[in-house]
Amino acid sequence: MIETITIVSGHGKDGTPEAVDQLELRMGDVVSIVGPTGSGKTTLINDIELFADGTTPTGRRVLINGAAPPDEYRENPANHPIALITQHTTFLSDLPVGEFLATHARIRSKTERDVEALLEETLEFANQLTGEPIQTEMRMTELSGGQTRALLIADATIICDTPIVLLDEVENAGIHRTRALELLRRRRKIFIFVTHDPRIALLSDYRIVMRGGKIADVLYTDAAERAYAHEVSKLDDALCILRDKIRHGERLTGHLLEVFACN
Template sequence: MVRIEDLTFGYGADGFRLRVPEFSLEDGARVAVVGPSGSGKTTLLNLIAGILTPETGRIDVAGSEISRLSDAARRRFRASQIGFVFQDFALLEYLSARQNIYYPYRITPALTLDVEARDRAEALAAACGIGDKLDRHPSALSQGEQQRVAICRALVTQPKLILSDEATGNLDPESKARILDLLFDRAAEAGAAVLAVTHDHELLPRFERVLDFAQFREGAGS
């Protein structure tokens, strides 16, 4: 699903530096990423998703060398192939929760917002406990509810790769377990891989593999 070779990335000449000689994520795998703040965990997710591009090296995702695609092609690829749960949720305030979940369909002509997709969105919202809040805008939702909207948006297109940046960080223990079950169940249905950044070490036994990201950081950064 993901293969990285000889990747380097940096923020400015004297700032944060990241080097990943090699990394792979198999189809259907469940991998947790841990490491200290500033070690580059979120940067790695952004590189895999094509939000950032490496200075050198190669990133293949689902058979495509995403690091060589144009900006527009990367956006289309990300919307159709990758479900991304952002740490800051990245919800649009002018859209309702339902419309935020539909958002990948609004920006990608290759995706069709048909009855099946709408039903899937409703089912995901119900499973996340926000089925009665879909007409509310983000400012009218709690942080935990906003997070669940972001999770539904990431899953609704049935992506082949799910990237999760602290997807359960604002949830109580019971909700964390339920959301992780939802992520894993939906990933299994679609044969999708899950790569999840987390600081919650109690969740690590749920994953097949744990990657300590401190090994990839070079130099100073925040």
């Protein structure tokens, strides 16, 4: 059983050491990685994903339960404990959704009954994240950006069911983020979000701040920020409503902004 991942720190692009010696992520943690473009966020999750062992450009090492990850993670990829969803990640298959998920579920589980149950649970999960329901007979390549993201997350969470899930900037594709965080928190896993989204950052337990290729700080979400998270969500909801109106060809009026201000 995986209980912790430890990032033993390396160095930034200029060779100077990171701000913390090591960082321990515990099972159940929801963590954000924040920082400007080019600050090393994606490199950090790549280091985690492939269990850096001091030989990657950052010199970081990644430990599982305090020790070097067992070879079996590499030897038998089915035991690999990490699922990765990046901003480039997409489905290439053009199979119908049901058939695609069943193919994946079959290599992960034994019986056809499990496959059926996993399929149903995955779709239900995905459909709570997207406004436009996904049907089993839709083709994978027909799914919208939001549906694709929702299904990627649902598939990684339920069918892969890996103890660690890495999500690289998943917010840009119209999924219900608060709902996603709520659903994900019910599962005992380590979730790591690379994000620019204040909503996700504030709903995380802490955020790793990247600068110049290295970990510059670790900020725990404090009580004030937690209180503030609700306001941030409302602001964000308001923007979402405006975005939807634009999308549906409606006009925006000053009146809408007043309504949001009163909320």
